[in-house]
Amino acid sequence: MTTKLHTCSICEDPIPVEWNGWALGHNAAPVNDGRCCEACNDFVVIPTRLKLITTRAETRFAPDWNEHCPE
Numbered sequence: 919m920t921t922k923l924h925t926c927s928i929c930e931d932p933i934p935v936e937w938n939g940w941a942l943g944h945n946a947a948p949v950n951d952g953r954c955c956e957a958c959n960d961f962v963v964i965p966t967r968l969k970l971i972t973t974r975a976e977t978r979f980a981p982d983w984n985e986h987c988p989e
Contacts, residue, residue, distance in 0.1 A: 922941075923935070923941070924941060924942060924943060924953055926943065926946075926952075926953070926954045926955040926958055927946050927949075927950050927951075927952025927953055927954055928946060928949060928950065928952075928954045928955075928958040928962055928963075929954075929955065929957070929958050931955055932955075933953065933954070933955045934955070934956075943955055943956070943959070944956065944958075944959035944963065945963075946958070946959075946963055947963075948963075948966060948967065948970060949962055949963050949966055
């Protein structure tokens with residue numbers, strides 16, 4: 919059985935088949951709408967997701983100083 923290698927949507931290298939036969943790589947969102955290799959998942963996608971989480975948390979919980987400042 920021949921498995922067609924998919925291409926990483928971030929680095930454009932082939933996505934290797936995992937030991938369990940999985941050949942589709944990882945979800946590349948929010949970097950793009952494609953699939954990515956394990957290296958891009960570890961070093962690009964996950965840090966981007968964490969950055970978005972921390973940025974949204976800071977925005978969500980930051981006080982609105984304009985409410986407390988007289989005009």
